[in-house]
Amino acid sequence: xxxxxxxxxxxxxxxxxxxxxxxxxxxxxxxxxxxxxxxxxxxxxxxxxxxxxxxxxxxxxxxxxxxxxxxxxxxxxxxxxxxxxxxxxxxxxxxxxxxxxxxxxxxxxxxxxxxxxxxxxxxxxxxxxxxxxxxxxxxxxxxxxxx
Amino acid sequence: xxxxxxxxxxxxxxxxxxxxxxxxxxxxxxxxxxxxxxxxxxxxxxxxxxxxxxxxxxxxxxxxxxxxxxxxxxxxxxxxxxxxxxxxxxxxxxxxxxxxxxxxxxxxxxxxxxxxxxxxxxxxxxxxxxxxxxxxxxxxxxxxxxxxxxxxxxxxxxxxxxxxxxxxxxxxxxxxxxxxxxxxxxxxxxxxxxxxxxxxxxxxxxxxxxxxxxxxxxxxxxxxxxxxxxxxxxxxxxxxxxxxxxxxxxxxxxxxxxxxxxxxxxxxxxxxxxxxxxxxxxxxxxxxxxxxxxxxxxxxxxxxxxxxxxxxxxxxxxxxxxxxxxxxxxxxxxxxxxxxxxxxxxxxxxxxxxxxxxxxxxxxxxxxxxxxxxxxxxxxxxxxxxxxxxxxxxxxxxxxxxxxxxxxxxxxxxxxxxxxxxxxxxxxxxxxxxxxxxxxxxxxxxxxxxxxxxxxxxxxxxxxxxxxxxxxxxxxxxxxxxxxxxxxxxxxxxxxxxxxxxxxxxxxxxxxxxxxxxxxxxxxxxxxxxxxxxxxxxxxxxxxxxxxxxxxxxxxxxxxxxxxxxxxxxxxxxxxxxxxxxxxxxxxxxxxxxxxxxxxxxxxxxxxxxxxxxxxxxxxxxxxxxxxxxxxxxxxxxxxxxxxxxxxxxxxxxxxxxxxxxxxxxxxxxxxxxxxxxxxxxxxxxxxxxxxxxxxxxxxxxxxxxxxxxxxxxxxxxxxxxxxxxxxxx
Numbered sequence: 001x002x003x004x005x006x007x008x009x010x011x012x013x014x015x016x017x018x019x020x021x022x023x024x025x026x027x028x029x030x031x032x033x034x035x036x037x038x039x040x041x042x043x044x045x046x047x048x049x050x051x052x053x054x055x056x057x058x059x060x061x062x063x064x065x066x067x068x069x070x071x072x073x074x075x076x077x078x079x080x081x082x083x084x085x086x087x088x089x090x091x092x093x094x095x096x097x098x099x100x101x102x103x104x105x106x107x108x109x110x111x112x113x114x115x116x117x118x119x120x121x122x123x124x125x126x127x128x129x130x131x132x133x134x135x136x137x138x139x140x141x142x143x144x145x146x147x
Numbered sequence: 148x149x150x151x152x153x154x155x156x157x158x159x160x161x162x163x164x165x166x167x168x169x170x171x172x173x174x175x176x177x178x179x180x181x182x183x184x185x186x187x188x189x190x191x192x193x194x195x196x197x198x199x200x201x202x203x204x205x206x207x208x209x210x211x212x213x214x215x216x217x218x219x220x221x222x223x224x225x226x227x228x229x230x231x232x233x234x235x236x237x238x239x240x241x242x243x244x245x246x247x248x249x250x251x252x253x254x255x256x257x258x259x260x261x262x263x264x265x266x267x268x269x270x271x272x273x274x275x276x277x278x279x280x281x282x283x284x285x286x287x288x289x290x291x292x293x294x295x296x297x298x299x300x301x302x303x304x305x306x307x308x309x310x311x312x313x314x315x316x317x318x319x320x321x322x323x324x325x326x327x328x329x330x331x332x333x334x335x336x337x338x339x340x341x342x343x344x345x346x347x348x349x350x351x352x353x354x355x356x357x358x359x360x361x362x363x364x365x366x367x368x369x370x371x372x373x374x375x376x377x378x379x380x381x382x383x384x385x386x387x388x389x390x391x392x393x394x395x396x397x398x399x400x401x402x403x404x405x406x407x408x409x410x411x412x413x414x415x416x417x418x419x420x421x422x423x424x425x426x427x428x429x430x431x432x433x434x435x436x437x438x439x440x441x442x443x444x445x446x447x448x449x450x451x452x453x454x455x456x457x458x459x460x461x462x463x464x465x466x467x468x469x470x471x472x473x474x475x476x477x478x479x480x481x482x483x484x485x486x487x488x489x490x491x492x493x494x495x496x497x498x499x500x501x502x503x504x505x506x507x508x509x510x511x512x513x514x515x516x517x518x519x520x521x522x523x524x525x526x527x528x529x530x531x532x533x534x535x536x537x538x539x540x541x542x543x544x545x546x547x548x549x550x551x552x553x554x555x556x557x558x559x560x561x562x563x564x565x566x567x568x569x570x571x572x573x574x575x576x577x578x579x580x581x582x583x584x585x586x587x588x589x590x591x592x593x594x595x596x597x598x599x600x601x602x603x604x605x606x607x608x609x610x611x612x613x614x615x616x617x618x619x620x621x622x623x624x625x626x627x628x629x630x631x632x633x634x635x636x637x638x639x640x641x642x643x644x645x646x647x648x649x650x651x652x653x654x655x656x657x658x659x660x661x662x663x664x665x666x667x668x669x670x671x672x673x674x675x676x677x678x679x680x681x682x683x684x685x686x687x688x689x690x691x692x693x694x695x696x697x698x699x700x701x702x703x704x705x706x707x708x709x710x711x712x713x714x715x716x717x718x719x720x721x722x723x724x725x726x727x728x729x730x731x732x733x734x735x736x737x738x739x740x741x742x743x744x745x746x747x748x749x750x751x752x753x754x755x756x757x758x759x760x761x762x763x764x765x766x767x768x769x770x771x772x773x774x775x776x777x778x779x780x781x782x783x784x785x786x787x788x789x790x791x792x793x794x795x796x797x798x799x800x801x802x803x804x805x806x807x808x809x810x811x812x813x814x815x816x817x818x819x820x821x822x823x824x825x826x827x828x829x830x831x832x833x834x835x836x837x838x839x840x841x842x843x844x845x846x847x848x849x850x851x852x853x854x855x856x857x858x859x860x861x862x863x864x865x866x867x868x869x870x871x872x873x874x875x876x877x
Contacts, residue, residue, distance in 0.1 A: 014205055022241050022276060029207070046489045047453040076425075077458055078418035079378050082368065086375075104162070105155050107205065108198050111234055120274040122327045125302060126375040127366050134299070138264045141226040 001121030002080075003055060003070040004031065005114070007103065010064050012036040015103050016110055020121035035068050049077050060084050064100050083123065090117055093132055112138065152177070154198050161206070174203055178210075185216050193220060194231040201231075201238055214239050214246040221253040226265065229257070233268045237275040251281050258288040263300055266292065270303045322353070326379045333386050344387050347394050351401045354380050358405055369413040381405075381422040388430035395430040402427050406439055417447070417455055421462075428466055441466070441473040448480040453489055460484065460495035467502045478503050482512060485519040493519075494527060501534040509542040513552060521559045529563040532556055536568065546579040550586055554603070558593060561600025569602050573609055578717060584623040587614040591631065594639055599648050605656045608643060611636060612660025613715060616667040633668045637661065641678065651687055658682060658690060662697045666712045676701055689837065797822025798851065800831075814863040820851035831861055840866040 007016035014032060023031075038050060039059045050057040052070070058080040059068040067084045071077075088098070090113050095102040103110050116131045116138075118124060125131050152160070157177055164170035177199060184196045197216055204210035217239060220232025240247045250272075257269035270292075273285065282289075293304050305324030333340040357372050357380075366373035384402075388395040405423050410416040420443055427440040447459035460481070467474050481503065484496035497519065504512050513535070520531050535556055543549035553572050557564065576586050590607035598604050611618060618631055643649055643657040658679070665675045679701065682694035700708050793800040798820055805813045820826055835841045846861040 014207070017205065017238075020275070022243075022278070024241070024243065045453070047457045047491060049454060049457055049491075074382075076378055076382075076418055076422050078414055078421055078454065079375065081454070082374060082415055082418055086368070105158055107202060108231060108234055111237075112230065115271045119271055119303065123323060123375050126323050126373050134264075134267075138226075138230070141262070141264055142230065143225050143227050 001072055002075070002083075002118065003072065003121065005070075005118070006032060006035055006066075006068045007110075008032075008036050008039075008066050008068070009100060010040070010066070012040060015065065015100065016107060016114070018111070018114055018118075020118075031070075035070070039066055039068055048081060056080075058084070062088055065103070083118075086128070087114065087117055089128065090131055093128070094135060152180070152199075154195050154202070157199050158202060161202075174206070174208055178203060178208070182212060185212070193223075194225075194227050197231045197235050201235055204238060210239060214244065218246055218249045218253070221250050221257075226262075229265060229268055233272045236272050241276050247276060247278070247281070251284060254281075255285055255288060258285065258292065263297055266300055267303050270300075323376050323379060326350075326376070326383055330379065330383045330386060333383070340387065344391065344394050347384065347387055347397045350380055350384055350387075351398055354384075354401055354405065358408055368415045370410050371413075371415045371419060374415045374419050377405075377419050378422045381419070381426050385426040385429050388426070390431070392431050395432055398426075398430070399433060399436060402432070403436060403439065406436075406443060411446070414452070414454075417450075417452075421447075421458060424462060428462070428470075437470060438473055441470060441477075445477040445480065448477060448484065453487070453492060456484060456487070457489070457492055457495065460492065460499055464495060464499055464502070467499060471503075474499075475503055475505075478508065478512075482515045485515060490524055493523065497523075497527060497531055497534070501538060504538040504542060506542045506544075509538065509544060510548075513538065517552070517555055517559070520556065525563075528560045529565075532560045532564045536564075536571075546575075547582055547585070550575065550579065550582060551589075554589060554593065557600060557603040557606070558597070561603050564602055569605050572602075572606050576606070576610060577613075577715060580717060583610075583614045584617045584620075586610060587618045588623050588629065591618055591636070591639070592629075594643070598643055598646055601650055601653050604643055604649065604653050608640065608653070608656040608660040611640065612656075612663035615660075615664045619668065633664075633671045636664065636668075637671060637674055637678075640664075644678075644682075651689060654687070655689055655693060658693055658697075662693075662700075663712045665701075666709050692837075798826065812865040812867070814865060816861045816863060818851060818859040818861075820853060823853050825853050826851040833863060835865060838867065842866070 002020050004020060005016070005018040006014065008014050014036075017028070017032065019028060034052070035057065038052065038057070042050075042059075048058060048060055050059070055070045055072060056075060056077055057068060057070055058077050059066055060081060061067075067088070069080050069084060071080050091098045091103070091110065094109070094113055095106070113131070113135055116125065116134050125134075157173075160173050161170055164173055181196045181200050184193070193216070197213060197220055200210050200213040200216075204213075213235060217232050217235035220228045221236060223229060223232065236247070236250055240250070254269045254273055254277075257265050260266055260269075270289075273282065277285075289304060292300050295301065302324050305328050329343055329346075333343055354377065357377055360372055366376075368374050371377070384398050388398055402423055406420065406427070409419050409423070411420055424440040424443050427436050432440075441463075444459045444463055447455045448463075450456060450459075463474055463477070463481070478500075481496055481499045484492055485500065487493055487496065497516075500512060500516060516531065516535050516538075520528065520535065523531055536553065539549055539552045543552070550572075553568075553575070557568075557572075576583070579586075587610045590603075590610045593603060594607040594611070615636060617623075618636060619633060640657050640661050644654055644661070649657070661675055661678055665672050668675075679694050679697045682690050683698055685691045685694060700711065704711075790803070791799060791801045798818060801817045803815050803817070805815070816831055818831070831843075831846070833841060833843065842864040844862040844864070846859055848857065848859050851857070851859055
């Protein structure tokens with residue numbers, strides 16, 4: 001199963017953090033710091049997998065954002081790359097040509113989409129369409145904001 | 148109280164802050180406003196405030212004052228409030244916070260809500276930060292949801308980790324979640340594993356459907372239908388088939404089919420293939436299938452994508468021990484990967500190459516490994532060097548090749564080799580007597596080029612000292628002859644002695660080598676004499692001690708010099724074909740006993756003048772003489788038989804050694820008198836090298852009666868805590 005997913009920019013600014021296990025705030029901050037330093041320090045044409053403590057770290061860079069997934073030892077790394085890609089596709093479908101700014105200004109939407117796709121460290125739904133439809137329906141339920 | 152600013156405005160304001168200080172100012176103002184808003188209970192724009200707080204939290208600022216607000220939001224009837232409230236709960240609350248208990252009731256209510264999206268929010272939050280107690284409390288609700296007819300909710304529930312506490316049936320309509328669930332169940336309890344084994348045929352059917360089925364655009368990724376599900380099913384099959392013949396048989400065909408039919412041009416296909424390979428290698432599959440799996444890994448090795456090469460090597464590493472022959476077929480590709488640019492790929496290639504070395508491929512592999520050593524990243528150098536030594540030790544096709552290899556490693560990576568390398572190499576050289584000439588020529592040339600690699604310099608000095616005469620003779624069958632004069636050799640040694648790059652140990656080697664040459668050269672003995680006397684006042688105590696003793700050897704004991712500085716005898720190697728390291732050291736130490744015995748027998752004149760009751764010889768003499776005898780009898784020697792070291796004027800002195808511990812040695816000195824007169828005032832003194840500790844017990848008596856009426860024994864305890872190796876320096 002996955003332990004955490006982090007999105008951060010090239011300057012190390014955190015854009016999204018999702019934790020699939022219960023850990024303390026201090027632990028979370030420590031992991032974020034270590035991940036950003038480790039991943040940002042990687043030279044450009046190296047492989048996307050790292051070993052860190054007892055986890056495998058799978059990361060991929062999309063434009064200015066790094067998607068970093070911490071998975072357990074038994075996970076298939078290539079599939080983890082596909083999971084990251086699927087999430088990016090979902091974001092893209094929702095925002096229409098997604099870019100980092102979309103995720104910054106609409107971070108809560110990014111979380112909602114992630115919660116429809118992954119849960120408890122595993123994939124919840126493998127069909128793109130179903131996830132998109134669920135998000136759209138949830139959005140419809142959203143009451144209009146007061147002026 | 149500043150007016151509340153919409154979320155996007157705030158984000159823009161924070162981003163436009165040019166310094167950290169400015170940003171902090173903006174955030175503090177916002178937080179103050181948010182706190183004020185929270186106190187104001189009937190505010191309509193609550194969700195926006197909480198969202199702002201969450202953004203601030205993500206930037207790393209403290210946000211715990213929002214916890215109660217989360218609880219309030221979750222309880223609100225509005226969906227937007229609930230959404231942000233639950234998000235806040237997931238981000239700000241965790242098991243250890245007390246506030247999390249407060250939302251248990253809200254979650255309970257929401258799980259029974261009429262709207263499935265509200266239910267899903269509750270489930271998600273529970274999955275994210277629910278403690279075990281919370282899950283247990285809510286188990287009945289979850290159970291009910293599991294049996295509901297809503298597939299959307301069922302899917303969520305099966306993906307929910309807390310369901311492990313509740314579930315009892317297999318669901319077929321929400322496949323992925325069900326498979327995940329079953330996998331987790333089987334991992335945790337062996338009885339469930341047994342029960343689910345009978346589902347193997349069903350799983351096989353489902354997989355077949357996925358692999359052969361037509362194009363389903365929704366689940367399809369680059370031509371592979373629902374790869375996420377395929378991989379999960381394969382993993383479950385792996386767990387079910389492990390250690391079980393019947394289950395493994397049932398899936399053999401399927402695995403072969405997946406392996407051959409999956410398109411491997413894209414990452415997705417490779418992901419599925421990778422999982423298949425892992426499954427095949429883990430279950431009790433037939434050999435044909437295993438070979439197929441290893442071949443797939445071999446194909447991965449040739450792939451352009453670095454990631455795929457990396458995972459191929461990681462997998463090969465796991466099976467290299469069990470399927471050695473199959474992996475050997477891909478040795479060429481693996482050795483090529485040593486040249487890859489990626490450091491992790493290189494590391495894996497190194498370990499695999501070392502594991503694949505065998506007698507048949509040693510020459511070619513070693514060539515590649517030596518090339519790798521010269522260009523490898525520094526963190527891998529020590530590992531590579533020791534791996535090369537091990538491999539060379541086990542599979543060396545010839546002595547000369549072995550020596551060449553070790554010399555090559557010392558010249559390229561001398562600084563990173565282990566300490567035992569020097570004595571091991573010296574022992575190896577001593578044992579190949581036919582190559583002494585060749586070795587000393589090679590080492591001399593290496594010494595001339597570079598004196599910075601300490602292990603190399605030490606070995607070179609030692610060899611020149613031992614075999615200097617062969618060097619000066621000039622002729623050698625195995626390498627071109629070079630005319631070397633005595634001055635050249637002495638110059639080289641002096642450079643080492645004076646260089647600031649040489650460590651004290653190295654200089655010790657050089658000094659002793661210079662001394663040894665005094666018996667091997669003809670013309671320049673005076674030069675050596677002067678060098679030795681200069682170092683008599685050296686600051687380094689070790690060098691000074693040596694120089695003083697060698698001086699003494701020149702002055703008072705010149706007649707003994709030739710004998711003392713004789714060629715070292717061949718060390719008997721006890722066992723062949725063992726790996727370097729500890730075992731090597733043991734053979735060296737065991738053979739030392741034999742060597743000591745030989746040496747003692749060969750050099751009786753070492754201990755004249757020592758036993759004489761009225762003798763007023765000064766202590767230093769006695770010290771020197773026993774020094775030479777004892778200096779090889781330190782620590783881990785196996786018990787050596789009693790050796791007679793002195794026999795003169797009717798007095799016989801024998802030494803026997805017994806190894807007490809890893810670093811301790813007990814030496815028993817026995818003296819007897821076979822002459823006609825009594826000897827009184829008999830004392831023995833001993834000296835040892837600085838690395839060895841000496842403890843002399845009281846002798847049993849201090850006089851030797853005539854005609855062997857009684858023997859005198861004295862115990863000497865030697866302790867060699869640093870286990871200084873074969874110190875052939877002298």
